[in-house]
Amino acid sequence: MEHQSYAYGRNHFLLDPDLPALLKRYWQGWEAHRGELVAFGELAGGEAYRVADHVDKEARPVLVMHDLEGKRIDRVRLSPAQEALLGRLAAINRPPYEGGSWHHHFTQGYLLADPGLYCIQTITGCVIYSIHKYAPEFSAWKERLLSGEAVGATWMTEVQGGSDIGANQTGAHWDGESWRLNGEKYFSSGAGLTDYAIVSARPQGAPPGPKGIALFLVPRLDEKGRLNYRVRRLKEKLATRAVPSGEVEFTDTQAHLIGRAEEGIYYLLETLTLSRLANACGAMGLARKAQLEALFRVRQREAFGRPLLDHPLIRRDLTDLAARIAGGLALTFRAVAAWDEAWTERPPYSPRYHYARLLTHLAKARTAEHGTYCTQLAMELFGGVGFVEDFAIARLAREALITPIWEGPANVQALDTLEVLFRKGAAEGFEGEFVPRLEALQTQEARLALAAIERTLTHLRSLEPAQAQWHAKEALRTLADAASVALLYDLETVGGERYAKLATLYARRFLGGGEYPSWALEEPQVWAGEMSQEIPM
Template identity: 35%
Template sequence: MDPIDYGRFEAGRHVNYFDLDRTFRREVARVLDEAEHEWAEPRLREFGEAVGHTVADNADTVDDHGPELHTYDAHGNVQNEVEYHPAQYENERIAYGAGIVADAFEAPPGRDGAMPLTHHLAMEYLLSYADPGFTCPVSMTGGVALVLDKYGEGDVLDSYYERLVARDGDENVEGAMFLTEEQGGSDVGANETVAEHVAGREYELTGEKWFCSNIDAEGTLALARTPDAPDGTKGLSLFLVPHTKGDADETDELNDQRYRRLKDKLGTISVPTGEVELQGATGYLVGEEERGFKYMTDMLNLERLSNATASVAIMGRCLLEAKVHAANREAFGSPIQEYPLMKRDLVDMAVDHEAATAYTFDAGRVLAEREAGDDEAYRLMRALVPVAKYRTARLAVDTASYAMEVLGGNGYVNDFVTHRMLRDAQVLPIWEGTSNILSLDLLRGLESEDAHEPLLAEIRANLDAVEHPALAETKTAVEAANADLGTAMATLATEDGDYAQLQAKELADLVFDVYTAALLCREGQTEIDEADDARTALVAERFVDRHLREPGGDRGIGDGDRFALERFDAVVRYGSVDPESLVDAAPADD
């Protein structure tokens, strides 16, 4: 495949994001089966075209003209109205009309069954190239649909589910998840909202929710405690709290709640986030009482992967902007991509993006298998998902920040998209659990679910599939790191709780690095087998060198590393690489 000439673009817009992101295309082809991929590819390409043009332009407009809350009407009556710019409505029609939620729940045109959740994540990835903020309500709409599909009972909840997965813009409604309360924050068990039974599955909820994204969603899931329920998360029940009372087709009577104010946020302007007072608001019980937190974790797992998907898409968009600028911007007589330091920076940004994208979509594959009925996938998912959300969020912030630097002063001003991407990225380490919370969640998964067993088995299976000599040295390094990972897990299993928590983030980083390295090695082997191309093998090599091999006392300065100079076209521009050229270049054994 020919390398991409980024110099022919003016910027990372008015392009097709699906066509330009070969990393994403590779991952989609890997996690979908042949029939799914055959159906999805033209639709993802069509969506990538729409996002690269209309949605991207609209996203900039919406960022400058964000939602406005009108809590009261002219007579002082509560109306809870959020006013949006018309560009936001157009983006909604494009995204929901393309099946970004619907296709994963109901059979789309041309198929006998629904697509897996990996397709939903792929659509979110493309959307996040233009507007990660809008991906928030999209992902929550999918999350509420997932919960109602699994646990919802009764006509009211059925009516909301049907409209959450509707493709028609006139029929479609959005979902949300109100978890956070001011006194609790990440400690969900400290929630104080109470729910009093009215009749059947109907309850009245009273309390305050502090950080409510997509505040005016027609169908919101909220946790509350019924009278005499135990403290902590075990006593929480889950309710669907509509914007208006009744089923999804009844829109005349406002629910008993007040949207108090919108947050003045750094980024993600396209999604209104605010504070809600539940004043005896009507809610409909989902599933059984006191099992709400368990039900909500199903949505939370999907939300965390949506967060990771948005993170890697921000990395992809910012990398694209940096590549285009570096190919066009001349300094001292040459395009800046010709200078060694810029080559190295772009190579390492590209490798980070490939690594994070591979890990995220593999975690998505495992989640989709679990939701499709594979109970064995649950334990592996418990290890992969929190790490995916934690690591990719930090990478998104770092990548967006450096892409801004590549663009220089232009990158720092609102006229260029890196300004918005950095602002949007900064919330991703916070949404759906901070890095500390996620690292502790990994520990819980290892302790309560023995998640280390399928994790280590998956790493072993990926490494066992690698056999080409071009990957031999890289595989050896990953083998050693995998042994270290097993030792680290065994050590923490025997230490006291405080020490295990102290080292939890280090463990999460090690899990990401070893799992990703093994996965990239396997993908490199597959690419050699199927396309006689060793480009991904080079990506695996660079990732391992940077994350799993310790530099010497001189920080690697004396090791003769010329990777970025010699492999720039292959890694940054997607140039093909002859596998035998890597074998020939390897030093002979003594």
């Protein structure tokens, strides 16, 4: 790995220029955990980086369908290196349930970033969340999941429905002793690895559409120790090879109802919000790793008689990477802060919870765009070898492709954004937070962001529902960018002048539609962060 990656073997926490400011701003008392985060940064840049590459290229999970006696077991065989690492990574799910902060979890998820390795922790975390909040009678299973002794999963997707949960056809009936499920899930992450899954199904007699969906907890083995469902096959995927995903069949599968059946769709959406935040962290984490690879590359590679770093066009691309990553991270950590304040709420929810949902939609959709763009741009900075699978940068770009799709593509995020903006009243919360902030700044870029918010919300309010949907994706992008500008300015108080400059760059590019101003050419602290100290000017 050391011959194929510039970022391997380096501490990804210590190299990160934005985390200290973000943590200082949003996570009170984070310094008490600094040593743990430094150690995790070493793991993320070392063993985890290497194992992810090893699994991707040489040791994908393999489905083992039968044991020595010919019984169906439907278990995956993992690389011993991945198996050992997963046991160590399980601890990232513990903080929120031990009096800690969600920032602790998501910071580690961002540092880890690898979609396969982090996905396993995320889907396990969603099962832990559901048990903790709505099914405490299964606390023993929760402890197994928290310890890393067991793995969880979230299985909702059906082939005819895709992102439309209301189209689910998996049925649930009560046989007098327990709930039984019949149906199939078409894309089930963690298939063959999972010990406890949360599964969406429609109880007999439930109304059509999403309001008829209930949420069930399904163990791998039923109460008699028999295989409780079958894994038909694993999927071949372009990316995220470290997490096995496949098709799962339920035939009179024993299941346990979580909470109240009529509230199942709300529980499901809560876990989806949690997963979307993880998706945003993963997208930005991949972008950061790609940026690190590119920063080391351009310092060591020469073209036209001088280091790549000395060329203005290269510095322009590095500026693009820095602005996108800082803006995406600022929005993501603000969304995490909102979730940290609202996650204990139960239906019916308060405006505070719906506002957390809105920020999550904005962060998930926009960071996915930034993540894919950043990894592809970093690949381009490598030149021809960037497209060769031998090198880590190619895998990062390939992995990033999944972030706009998992947990709902931009179309779904846009529809959900319209719902929470106007049906749930989150537009007032958004205006209440960002309009006064931007009005107080009195800069040209702040006025640009303020005008974008006012123009976008006024336009959406004037439209019929079908017309609003037509404009929803661009509106989502604009609101996310305007919020990112305000949040970058906000970081100046804890992170210094660099963030005011990043806010200016971000606003000029993504709200003004122009090129980055050329003064950034001589601002290595902006586009290289902590590494600028090693760059001669």
